[in-house]
Amino acid sequence: MILVTCAAGKTGKAIVEALRAANQPVRAMVRSTESEEALKTSGITDVIVGDLVHYEDVLEAVTGVDAVYYIAPNMDPNERLNGENIIKACNSAGVSRLVFHSVLHTQIEALPHHWERHFVEQEIMNSNLAFTILQVGSYMQNMLPAWGKMVETGIHRMAYDIDAPMSLVDLGDVAEAAVHVLADDGYINGMFEVAGPVITLTEKAAILSQVLGKEIVAEKENLDEFLDHGRAIGFGDFTLATMAKMFPYYDEHGLVGSDKVLGWILGRSPTDFETFARRAAAAFDQGS
Template identity: 25%
Template sequence: MTQDTKNAKDTTLVVTGATGRTGSRVARAAEAAGFRVRAASRASGFDWADRSTWADTLRGAGAAYLVHPADVGAPGTAGAVGALAHEALALGVRRLVLLSARGEEQALPAEEALRASGADWTVVRAAWFAQNFSEGPLAEELRRSGELVFPAGEVPEPFVDVRDVADVVVAALTDGERYAGRTLTVTGPRPLTFGEAVAEIAGATGRPLTYRAVPAREYGESLLGFGVPREEAAFLTEVFETLLDGRNARAEDGVRQVLGREPRDFSDFAREEAAAGTWKG
């Protein structure tokens, strides 16, 4: 077993995006597993866009969880991931786990950049997060208007609970000998359309929530109206046109293979979040 994963208590783990959806949960799960967690965020002085901030964050660590603040397939992301992986390796950080997106062709260059770095790498390809409905702009839209407008049509997606993603990441970090050099795909247990997902949330909350499908390019134009930069809106439009074409409509068993249990179901997620008041108007 590699030195950094013999004993989690001997390992400092750098967690990028430590305040985000996956990073915050990876940090908690890693601490519970005995890692010494070093949060890497702008608040801590780390900035993906400023390479001069990387060394101080990475120095002395044994492993790192990499999640880019933009989509992993966004322009320039592959270069940033590759450069950080090389710097990490030069500073003695051999074990790297990258969060990627299942079925997203635009994410493949970032994955390849990690593989080419020479590190002990693992890629975790995740399905669409269940928590996208409870955190961020989609959740705010549901709370405010009671309607989710999104370019997913009636395509099913096996939404994955981010807590399962975090548990898989920590398992990959803990057992480097088993998972180094592997790509792990994690999904929820069953596919749901976005309309079905919103209906489950409506049932859990008692609110009359609805879903309205729009074309990807119409959605991209609306992003411009909300102030999203044109390059980013164009990239997201391209992603939605390809990623939501049905290629990800089946569930996969990565969670069970890694954790030895079934993934959390979307209905359980919806009930928990509804009880917490997440979608109150």
């Protein structure tokens, strides 16, 4: 049995789906009863509701599982406490594998949510657990909520420089890699970069223009306007402060890794942006 935390989020759903497709028994941990209901409706029977900041909840979730696929909440002020609870609970319950879904380049202090996570990585390395750390790049799928608006306006807009290089990875590839890693003890004690091919917003817009058969232009969204919008739709102060540092960093450096390790884990080339865009366009056309 594999426990997946934050199982109802974007990442969690993809990992749970891939594990189930591989016939692996899954327990899901979610925070809210709404997420519990949604997962149960989709056929997952073993769902635990709990908060990662509460040790007793975490201990209940990990008790009786063989492995934990630890997805942490995104941009969370309790990053270290959540991580400590997972590690302590895994040790206490005798869990035999811990796989941490981390982020690319946690060594970067200028990115607070990456830097906080490198402390969790250290604690995992010091835990004596059989661990694997996956340092995962930004997902291609992050643009999907704005896909319809992009098609309508002809503008692909993000709050960073249109020529900043980003190693965007297909979340389907990430989930496939996670299944391989969990099934193979050869990944124990390793930290692996799970990143996709490097691409800029300008290059994405050119590919999207071809795929959609209409001109799509890359545009940098004004950061203050982006943050105002984020506040209006309920982003918390910690998330807003983190984003206020993240986008200027992206302007200057992008966020680039290498897709070599992912290709090696998958045994094939990682999905490129054009393939992702063609799939996304077909799914959007079917849904609209």
